[in-house]
Amino acid sequence: MNSLAVAGLLLVLLGLSYQTGWSRSRALATTSGQKVHSRPQYHGAYTAIWTMIPALLVLLLWAWFGGQITHNYIVGQIPLETLQSLDQTGLNATIGRIQAIASGFGVAGEVAPYEQAAGEHLRWFQMLTSAGVLLVAALCGGAALLYARKRITARLRARNAVERVINIGLLLCSAVAILTTLGIVASLLTEAIRFFTFIHPLDFFFGTVWAPNNAPAAGNYGRYGLLPLLAGTLMITAIAMLVAVPLGLMAAIYLSQYAPRRLRAVAKPLIEVLAGIPTIVFGFFALVTVGPFLRDFGRLVGLNINATSALTAGIVMGIMIIPFVSSLSDDILNQVPRTLRDGSYGLGATQSETIRKVLLPAALPGIVGAFLLAVSRAIGETMIVVLAAGNAPVLRGNPFEPVATITVSIVNQLTGDTDFSGPQSLVGFALGLTLFVITLCLNIFALYIVRRFREQYE
Amino acid sequence: MATTLTTAPREISQQRTRLVRSGLRRRHRNEAIFRGLGIGAIVLALGFVALLFVDVTRKGIPAFVQSNLHLEVFFDPAIIDVGPAPLATAFASPAEYQAADLRWRRELALLNWNRILEAALLAKLPPGTEITSRELLSIPETNARHQLREMFVADPALLGRTVPVDVLASANADNWIKGNINRSLGDAQQQLSPAARSVIDAFEANGTVTNGFAWSLFTNADSRAAPASAGLLGAFVGSLYMMLIVIVLAVPIGVAAAIYLEEFAPKSRLTDFIEVNINNLAAVPSIVFGLLGAAVFINYMHLPISAPLVGGLVLTLMTLPTIIIATRGALLGVSPALRQAALGMGASKTQMVFHHVLPVTLPSILTATILGVAHALGETAPLLLIGMKAFVAQVPATPLDQATALPVQIYLWQGNENRNFFEPRTAAAIMVLLGVMIVLNGTAIYLRSRLEKRV
Numbered sequence: 001m002n003s004l005a006v007a008g009l010l011l012v013l014l015g016l017s018y019q020t021g022w023s024r025s026r027a028l029a030t031t032s033g034q035k036v037h038s039r040p041q042y043h044g045a046y047t048a049i050w051t052m053i054p055a056l057l058v059l060l061l062w063a064w065f066g067g068q069i070t071h072n073y074i075v076g077q078i079p080l081e082t083l084q085s086l087d088q089t090g091l092n093a094t095i096g097r098i099q100a101i102a103s104g105f106g107v108a109g110e111v112a113p114y115e116q117a118a119g120e121h122l123r124w125f126q127m128l129t130s131a132g133v134l135l136v137a138a139l140c141g142g143a144a145l146l147y148a149r150k151r152i153t154a155r156l157r158a159r160n161a162v163e164r165v166i167n168i169g170l171l172l173c174s175a176v177a178i179l180t181t182l183g184i185v186a187s188l189l190t191e192a193i194r195f196f197t198f199i200h201p202l203d204f205f206f207g208t209v210w211a212p213n214n215a216p217a218a219g220n221y222g223r224y225g226l227l228p229l230l231a232g233t234l235m236i237t238a239i240a241m242l243v244a245v246p247l248g249l250m251a252a253i254y255l256s257q258y259a260p261r262r263l264r265a266v267a268k269p270l271i272e273v274l275a276g277i278p279t280i281v282f283g284f285f286a287l288v289t290v291g292p293f294l295r296d297f298g299r300l301v302g303l304n305i306n307a308t309s310a311l312t313a314g315i316v317m318g319i320m321i322i323p324f325v326s327s328l329s330d331d332i333l334n335q336v337p338r339t340l341r342d343g344s345y346g347l348g349a350t351q352s353e354t355i356r357k358v359l360l361p362a363a364l365p366g367i368v369g370a371f372l373l374a375v376s377r378a379i380g381e382t383m384i385v386v387l388a389a390g391n392a393p394v395l396r397g398n399p400f401e402p403v404a405t406i407t408v409s410i411v412n413q414l415t416g417d418t419d420f421s422g423p424q425s426l427v428g429f430a431l432g433l434t435l436f437v438i439t440l441c442l443n444i445f446a447l448y449i450v451r452r453f454r455e456q457y458e
Numbered sequence: 459m460a461t462t463l464t465t466a467p468r469e470i471s472q473q474r475t476r477l478v479r480s481g482l483r484r485r486h487r488n489e490a491i492f493r494g495l496g497i498g499a500i501v502l503a504l505g506f507v508a509l510l511f512v513d514v515t516r517k518g519i520p521a522f523v524q525s526n527l528h529l530e531v532f533f534d535p536a537i538i539d540v541g542p543a544p545l546a547t548a549f550a551s552p553a554e555y556q557a558a559d560l561r562w563r564r565e566l567a568l569l570n571w572n573r574i575l576e577a578a579l580l581a582k583l584p585p586g587t588e589i590t591s592r593e594l595l596s597i598p599e600t601n602a603r604h605q606l607r608e609m610f611v612a613d614p615a616l617l618g619r620t621v622p623v624d625v626l627a628s629a630n631a632d633n634w635i636k637g638n639i640n641r642s643l644g645d646a647q648q649q650l651s652p653a654a655r656s657v658i659d660a661f662e663a664n665g666t667v668t669n670g671f672a673w674s675l676f677t678n679a680d681s682r683a684a685p686a687s688a689g690l691l692g693a694f695v696g697s698l699y700m701m702l703i704v705i706v707l708a709v710p711i712g713v714a715a716a717i718y719l720e721e722f723a724p725k726s727r728l729t730d731f732i733e734v735n736i737n738n739l740a741a742v743p744s745i746v747f748g749l750l751g752a753a754v755f756i757n758y759m760h761l762p763i764s765a766p767l768v769g770g771l772v773l774t775l776m777t778l779p780t781i782i783i784a785t786r787g788a789l790l791g792v793s794p795a796l797r798q799a800a801l802g803m804g805a806s807k808t809q810m811v812f813h814h815v816l817p818v819t820l821p822s823i824l825t826a827t828i829l830g831v832a833h834a835l836g837e838t839a840p841l842l843l844i845g846m847k848a849f850v851a852q853v854p855a856t857p858l859d860q861a862t863a864l865p866v867q868i869y870l871w872q873g874n875e876n877r878n879f880f881e882p883r884t885a886a887a888i889m890v891l892l893g894v895m896i897v898l899n900g901t902a903i904y905l906r907s908r909l910e911k912r913v
Contacts, residue, residue, distance in 0.1 A: 163808040167722055174715035174723075177736045177782070180775045184746060187753030247499045254496025269903075271503050276899050277510070278836025280865040281888050284872050288881065289513050319506050326503075350485050352492035373741070380743020382839035383865075387872065407745050407839070414749070414843050420757055428843075432749040436742065443741040 002130065006059060009134055013051055013141045020145060021047030024152045038158035046158040049165050050148035055141035062133045073125055074098055077118035098122055188436060191420060191429035198423035199224050204430060210393035210404070212413065212424050221423045226434065228395040232310065232403030236385060237378040239314025239399060240321060244378075245371060247318070248325025253355055255326070256333050275323040283387030286316035291388060298400065305400040308390035314399070317384050321374050328373065332366035332450075333359060365449050372446035376439040382407040406431050514892070518885030524672035524686065525627035525635045527598055527661065529578040532620045533610060537573050540565045543614040566611065571603035578623070582666045583657065593654040597661075599626040601684035626674065627667065629686040631658055635667060638882075675886060679853050680867065688871075690887055692853045696766050696846070696861030697835060703770025703857065704777055704834050709827050711774075712781030713816075719782070720789040721811050740779035747776045748840030756844055763845040764860040772844060773834040780833070784826030788819040821909030825902045832898035836891065838865040864891045 025043035029036045038046075074095050075083065086094060094115070101111065101119025152158070196204070198221055207225020251271060255264050291307035294315075298305030305311060336359050344354040360367070390402020393409065414428035544558035575598060576591050583589075602625040609623070610616055626632075630649040633639050635658060645652055661667040678689030715736075723729040751772035755761045761768050792815050800810040841847070846866050854861035862870065868891065871884040 159806065163806060166808055167718075170714045170718035170722060173711045174718045174729075174732050174736075174782075176711055176775075176778065177715065177732055177739055180739060180750070180778070181735045183754050184742065184750045187750050187758075188746070191753055247502055250496045250499035251503055254493070254500055258493055258496055259500075267500055267504065270507060271500070273507055273899075274503065276832065276836075276895055278838065278865050278891060278895065280836070280838045280868050281510070281514070281892065284868065284884060284888060285510050285513065287872065288517070289509075319503070322503050350489045352489045353485065355492070376741060377743075380745065382743070382745045383869070386839075387869075407743070410745055410749070411839065411842050414752060415845075415847055420753075429749060429753065432746050436746050439741065439743055440738060443738065447737065 005130070005134060009138060010052070010055065013055055013138070013145075014048055017048045017051035017141075017145045017148070018044040020149055021045070021152060021158075024149055025158075028152065028154055032154055034154035036154045037156060038160075042158040042162050043152055043156070045162045046156075047145060047148040047152070049162065051141045051145040054144045055137045058133065058137040058140050062129075066129070066133070070122075070126070070129070071095070074118065074122060077114075077121055079114050082114060102126065184436065188429050188433040191426050192433045194420075195423055195426035195430045198426070204427075208395050210409070212427065224423065224427050224430075226406075226431070228393045229404055229406045229409050229431070230434075231395055231397075232389065232393070233379055233405040233407075235310045235397075235399055235403060236314045236317060236389060236405060237375055239311060240318035240378045241371065241375060243315055243318025244321040244325050244374060248322045248374075249329050249367070251322065252326040252329035252333060256330050257351065257355055257359075271326060272323050274320065275327075277320075279320065279381060279383040280387075282316050282320050283383045283385075286312050286384055286388035290316055303400065306390060306402055308388055308402050310389060310399040310401070310403045313385045313389040313403075316388060317378055317381055320381070320384065321378060324377060325370060325374050328370035329363075329367055332363045332370060335366070336362045365452065369446040369448075369450035372442050372449070376442035376446070379442070380407065380435060380439050382411060386411055406435050410435070511892075514885050514888050517882055518887075518889045519882075520636060520638065521675065521882035521886035522672050523636070523669050524674065525632045525667050526624045526670050527579075527627055528666055528668065529575075529623050529625060530581060530620050531574060531578045531606060531623045532581075533606075533616045533618060534574055534577065535618050538566075538569055538610065538617060540569070543611075563611065566607055569607075571606050574606060575603055575625075582664065583660060587657065587660070589653040589657055593651045594657065596628060596650060596654050597631045597658060599628045599684050599686045601681070601687055602626070626684075626686050627658075632686055634658055635662060635669070672886075675883075679851055680849065680862070680870070681851055682849065688883065690864065690867060690890055692850055693862045693864045693867035693887075694890075695853050696769075696850075697863040699766035699854065699857040699861065700770040700773055700863060701831055701835060703767065704774050704831055705827070707770070708774040708777045708781055708830070709823075712778050713785050713823060715778070716782045716785035716789060717811060717816070720786045721807070721815070736779050736782050739775075740783060744776055744837055745839040745843065747772050748843030750775070751840060751844045762858055762860075764848045764850070764862075765858050766846075766854060766861045766863075767857040768844050769841050769846050769861075769863060770857065772840050773837060776837065776840065777830045777834045780830040781823075781826055784830070785819070785823050788822035788826070789815065791822070792818050821905060824909070825906045828898055828902040828905070832895055832902070835898070836865055836895060838863075838869055841866050842869070864894070 022040045022044035024047075025036060025038070025040040028034075029040075075091075077098070078086075078094060082094075083091070097111075098115055098118045099122065101115060102122035204224050205226050207223060208227045209223045209225045210228045211223045213220055213222030255268055259267065287308065291309070291312040294305050294309070294312055295307040340358055340362055341354055344358045345351075349357070385405045385408050389405060389408060391404045391408055391412070392402035393404035394401075396403075410428045410431045413431075414425055420426055540562065544555060544562055572591070572595055576594055579594050579597065580587070605625060606623065609621075627635060631654075634641075634650060634655060639648070648655065650658070658667065674687045675689045676694075677691055678687050679692030680690075681688040715732075719729060719733065719736075723732075751768055755768045755771055756763055761771075796814055796818065797810055800814045801807070805813065841863055846862050847870065848860055848862065849870070850860045850862050852859070864887065868884055868887045871887060872881075
């Protein structure tokens with residue numbers, strides 16, 4: 001249906017109804033001499049709501065069922081014997097051709113007479129139905145408009161009604177978050193369960209070989225063992241944490257305890273720049289600069305380091321996480337009460353002793369929580385590992401060798417492929433589910449620790 | 459006896475002082491080391507920021523310069539032997555005109571535009587230069603002939619005239635001119651033949667080749683056949699559409715959700731559940747949102763694959779929690795006095811929120827929105843899963859057309875086998891992306907410092 005016509009109709013209805021309610025209310029205020037409960041704009045909005053809802057409902061119903069009705073009409077236009085000779089794909093192709101004829105763009109190749117006729121009928125059908133639907137929507141809206149106009153009296157609590165609608169709208173907006181979660185869980189679960197009809201869950205979760213066969217022949221789907229990917233993910237995460245935790249923590253300690261005000265004002269935002277850099281940029285940097293540097297460095301000291309390896313990806317990912325660790329640690333260090341610090345100074349401890357022996361132990365649970373949040377971020381990170389980890393799903397413990405992670409395998413198995421019929425693409429959802437569950441547990445645990453710690457001093 | 463009594467404590471206290479002194483020295487050394495470690499950490503982190511920017515800039519700058527060939531092209535009637543362009547008025551119906559126009563264009567497409575290009579190239583060389591046409595045609599970019607055809611289609615009056623035309627040098631020629639290729643390598647390792655290389659040198663000597671700013675990087679879409687003319691416009695427009703969708707959807711929904719949770723929500727199971735959900739969503743890895751998009755929007759709803767619409771929806775869902783959390787923080791910061799004053803004047807709760815509280819928090823909401831959008835702009839992983847990795851050579855006209863996005867374009871370019879050419883271009887694309895990010899973040903910081911003072 002012509003979206004311009006729909007938008008036009010809705011706009012006209014909106015303007016008309018608001019204006020009607022508004023002017024009716026004004027007239028009421030001037031003629032009746034009564035005190036009108038609500039101001040004119042609320043009456044306008046009240047009428048507009050009454051008008052728009054039925055009109056929108058009609059349009060929505062057509063959007064929902066119209067496609068099916070049109071489809072049935074087209075199928076009805078195809079002669080019976082032709083219809084019986086077509087399989088599903090052939091039918092879809094024929095319907096596509098008829099729609100193309102109806103749209104006036106024409107089709108390639110010979111046009112069968114029945115196609116031509118069906119196309120012309122379809123054009124009429126489409127014109128009639130869209131005009132009909134628009135008319136029905138306008139009529140419903142108009143009727144509702146008249147009803148609402150009649151209801152406007154001095155005592156009508158239009159404002160309360162409008163505010164109730166606003167409240168419902170606000171509630172619906174916050175329900176989007178629930179819908180998103182539901183969508184994530186439902187899509188991950190249903191597709192993962194379909195995957196497990198091909199591959200046994202035990203083989204997936206405890207398999208040690210990752211060798212998906214992307215062109216399965218005769219039921220040979222390849223092997224989908226999660227463990228090599230999990231090991232790769234954990235190795236890179238561990239390296240990233242080895243980089244990010246000391247650097248982030250020390251940076252936070254220095255900035256919050258030692259740094260002069262002006263240095264802090266400059267250095268803090270500069271470190272946060274790291275957090276704003278897209279991960280693809282880090283990935284590129286790891287691939288073309290850090291990786292080759294590490295390889296050459298390894299050659300210099302006699303180590304065999306691959307340019308794309310767990311080490312490269314881990315180091316760069318660790319640097320990416322520094323601002324995350326440092327800003328969280330900074331918050332938590334600042335929450336330790338002054339009295340603890342002053343007490344330590346009063347006993348003659350130096351600043352570093354105070355930090356190491358008083359501040360850090362007091363802040364430890366919070367800092368651990370921050371680290372767990374950082375870990376979950378590292379586990380879910382994708383672009384750096386896609387570019388710099390080398391994608392070698394083999395179970396091994398050498399960080400100088402390429403590895404593969406869960407996220408890399410999701411990208412590899414699902415990129416641009418939406419034919420969710422075989423395990424080779426469905427496995428992406430099983431991997432996604434695993435990732436989702438791991439990060440969710442880590443996050444919940446971390447938030448629990450952080451919260452619990454915060455309450456201690458409040 | 460008396461002397462020993464007085465000396466012993468003195469000795470003990472001296473000993474103690476010595477002990478404390480030596481301990482103090484150690485402790486002060488530890489203090490300095492600890493401090494040094496802190497400075498070291500900051501220097502390392504900042505050094506990495508600097509290194510990244512310097513490295514990307516160093517790698518990317520060459521891509522902003524591109525070699526052009528200034529040619530005098532003669533639109534030779536002997537080669538362009540087609541009839542005159544059909545005129546709209548000369549035909550009875552638009553359909554006939556269109557058919558005639560198509561016929562005319564097809565004839566033009568079948569012409570040997572390479573010969574015209576070749577003649578123009580030869581005209582710039584001393585007569586009698588030995589070079590095959592194949593070698594000669596490896597110097598201009600492969601789309602140069604399309605460029606000439608487009609010029610002629612736009613203005614058929616060019617027939618028989620000689621006009622100055624700038625065409626891009628091909629990627630290989632460009633690299634040779636810029637000196638990215640080691641000129642002393644043997645013929646076997648060179649992309650261009652010896653004759654072509656000497657012709658390029660001759661062109662350089664007589665001023666036919668000049669280096670200019672690579673506007674094509676900003677005015678063209680991606681291209682495979684003509685890599686030297688590949689640009690970012692398509693990806694940029696794709697990103698722009700997605701940002702628009704994120705702004706149009708995520709901001710109102712996010713702000714409304716935050717208002718509901720912070721101002722209206724009764725303490726119930728449902729609202730608790732919503733809160734927990736939002737906090738969890740903020741921590742879900744971005745690639746999981748890509749899975750959601752692939753399963754729900756593409757597989758279930760059959761929205762077009764590779765379209766900015768789907769990308770925008772996925773990024774919207776991803777950005778929503780950020781905006782909700784930031785807006786709630788902003789609403790929480792509004793002083794209760796403002797609310798009570800509004801309520802005291804007889805405003806309803808809704809009026810209090812929309813007329814008084816919300817306007818005060820607008821700067822913070824705006825800042826959070828810009829930061830959220832900037833984050834969404836740099837996101838790559840979810841877009842790969844909904845097919846935005848496809849090669850697209852056109853600038854998308856609507857959000858429903860196939861498109862790619864800036865970070866995905868970077869991903870595609872870095873993965874191109876033509877690395878020796880593409881590396882500067884990839885780095886240049888990164889510079890553009892980082893530039894946009896810096897502008898967005900800078901705007902957010904500026905707005906925060908500027909607007910929040912007034913409240």
